[in-house]
Amino acid sequence: MSTTTTTKPLPEHPDWLWHNPDPKPSYDAIVVGGGGHGIATAYYLAKNHGLTNIAVLEKGWLAGGNMARNTTIIRSNYLLDESAAIYEFALKLWEQLPEELDYDFLFSQRGVLNLAHTLQDVREGTRRVNANKLNGVDADWLSADEVAKVCPIVNVSPDLRYPVLGGTFQPRAGIAKHDHVAWAFARACDRMGVDIIQNCEVTDFVKDGNRVVGVETNRGRILAGRVGLTAAGHSSVLAARAGFRLPVQSHPLQALVSELNEPVHPTVVMSNHVHVYVSQAHKGELVMGAGVDSYTGYGQRGSFHVIEHQMAAAVELFPIFARAHLLRTWGGIVDVSPDASPIIGATPVENLFVNCGWGTGGFKATPSAGWVMAHTMATGEPHPLNVPFTLERFVTGALIDEHGAAAVAH
Amino acid sequence: MLLIPCPHCGPRNETEFHYGGQAHVAYPDRPDLLSDDEWAEYLFFRDNPKGLFAERWVHGTGCRKWFNVVRDTVTYRIEAVYRLDQPRPELTATTGGAR
Numbered sequence: 001m002s003t004t005t006t007t008k009p010l011p012e013h014p015d016w017l018w019h020n021p022d023p024k025p026s027y028d029a030i031v032v033g034g035g036g037h038g039i040a041t042a043y044y045l046a047k048n049h050g051l052t053n054i055a056v057l058e059k060g061w062l063a064g065g066n067m068a069r070n071t072t073i074i075r076s077n078y079l080l081d082e083s084a085a086i087y088e089f090a091l092k093l094w095e096q097l098p099e100e101l102d103y104d105f106l107f108s109q110r111g112v113l114n115l116a117h118t119l120q121d122v123r124e125g126t127r128r129v130n131a132n133k134l135n136g137v138d139a140d141w142l143s144a145d146e147v148a149k150v151c152p153i154v155n156v157s158p159d160l161r162y163p164v165l166g167g168t169f170q171p172r173a174g175i176a177k178h179d180h181v182a183w184a185f186a187r188a189c190d191r192m193g194v195d196i197i198q199n200c201e202v203t204d205f206v207k208d209g210n211r212v213v214g215v216e217t218n219r220g221r222i223l224a225g226r227v228g229l230t231a232a233g234h235s236s237v238l239a240a241r242a243g244f245r246l247p248v249q250s251h252p253l254q255a256l257v258s259e260l261n262e263p264v265h266p267t268v269v270m271s272n273h274v275h276v277y278v279s280q281a282h283k284g285e286l287v288m289g290a291g292v293d294s295y296t297g298y299g300q301r302g303s304f305h306v307i308e309h310q311m312a313a314a315v316e317l318f319p320i321f322a323r324a325h326l327l328r329t330w331g332g333i334v335d336v337s338p339d340a341s342p343i344i345g346a347t348p349v350e351n352l353f354v355n356c357g358w359g360t361g362g363f364k365a366t367p368s369a370g371w372v373m374a375h376t377m378a379t380g381e382p383h384p385l386n387v388p389f390t391l392e393r394f395v396t397g398a399l400i401d402e403h404g405a406a407a408v409a410h
Numbered sequence: 411m412l413l414i415p416c417p418h419c420g421p422r423n424e425t426e427f428h429y430g431g432q433a434h435v436a437y438p439d440r441p442d443l444l445s446d447d448e449w450a451e452y453l454f455f456r457d458n459p460k461g462l463f464a465e466r467w468v469h470g471t472g473c474r475k476w477f478n479v480v481r482d483t484v485t486y487r488i489e490a491v492y493r494l495d496q497p498r499p500e501l502t503a504t505t506g507g508a509r
Binding site: 234236237240245246247248249250294295296297298299303304305335338394395396 | 411412423424425428429431446447449450453454455456458459460463465481483484485486
């Protein structure tokens with residue numbers, strides 16, 4: 001952990017990273033949704049499976065949805081084995097991607113602290129640290145004093161309404177510059193011959209019986225051998241167009257940034273109980289987020305009282321933030337599944353695959369989601385890492401219940 | 411923040427309410443006869459439309475009564491409010507993509 005990364009200059013903004021081709025009449029495979037997961041899926045389809053006659057269709061602009069709206073936190077300290085496996089695989093990919101993609105997207109392993117404020121938090125945290133260690137995920141339990149050593153600006157005074165009783169710490173966790181992650185993947189895709197097609201909305205699916213053979217778009221019909229849906233909050237809308245239902249609900253999730261400040265925050269702090277998470281971006285903004293708005297919505301905005309609540313938590317935990325100014329707030333649409341775990345695999349429609357249900361935590365999984373989705377689309381069979389994350393688990397009852405177990409409330 | 415017109419108390423701030431998800435999801439008549447697929451459908455699958463949505467709210471810090479709301483999930487506009495003993499009003503979508 002080091003504060004020097006905070007002052008590192010941003011990468012130069014490059015001119016052209018990908019072309020803007022017109023859609024071809026047909027492709028071997030189409031990925032619907034040009035966010036992080038979609039571009040990563042295309043990248044691994046090309047790189048791992050040699051499928052380069054493929055396209056990513058994005059209804060807006062590349063990486064303009066949740067990929068541009070998340071709080072960029074990357075960690076793998078999940079409780080359950082299935083989750084730890086897929087998120088830790090992602091973290092290992094993150095560690096090699098800047099070199100592989102030849103693009104410094106400021107992946108900074110400054111660690112993530114998950115604070116405990118109640119006896120139950122302490123029990124959950126220590127249990128999760130032990131589970132993490134058994135799964136090969138780096139994790140330590142820190143006392144309140146040790147928390148203060150890692151992050152001196154956290155108020156560990158016993159006088160707080162919910163005093164800090166300790167916390168878990170994953171040193172290899174951290175943040176990355178989200179836009180640059182998307183651009184890095186997009187450039188690599190483009191170089192391998194993948195068509196990235198923006199302003200191309202899928203309005204319907206072309207089917208032969210129960211087999212998908214293409215999509216209808218606002219830029220005409222495009223045929224495809226296989227189609228993968230990676231549309232996050234709009235997954236249900238696409239599924240409805242394809243003729244099936246998904247057990248996800250779309251909610252607004254808000255985040256915000258302060259004005260630029262001197263480097264004061266050396267790590268990432270998440271508090272489940274008072275509910276805020278905070279890091280400091282390389283440029284200097286404090287980046288904060290919390291839980292979803294309770295109601296469902298596609299409006300990419302939420303209610304202000306949710307922001308107010310997380311600000312109250314932030315100021316209590318970090319008294320130094322009391323006079324910081326809020327610069328911007330925004331919302332994205334996240335698709336939350338019943339067990340707060342993703343759904344990756346086959347659908348009731350042949351040759352149509354889905355990657356959805358990541359809820360509030362999809363950014364950190366971008367590389368592994370792309371890897372296993374590409375494997376599933378290319379081979380027709382799930383990768384060992386996404387075997388447990390099928391749509392069928394809601395029928396069999398083999399849920400992966402990360403609600404309340406994933407180090408963050410959903 | 412939503413301004414929610416409680417059918418019993420009138421318009422109040424959203425912070426007085428709790429959300430209850432999709433309305434009109436009835437407990438199965440004969441649960442012993444349900445297949446696994448039907449149980450999954452009842453337990454885990456809810457409509458998630460982009461457009462009009464009939465949903466439940468409870469006025470937790472007011473009259474503490476449950477009631478139903480038809481809300482547009484794109485504009486967040488509340489198009490209708492009705493008591494549990496009233497039928498869902500017939501409405502047509504004012505925004506696109508109501509499927």
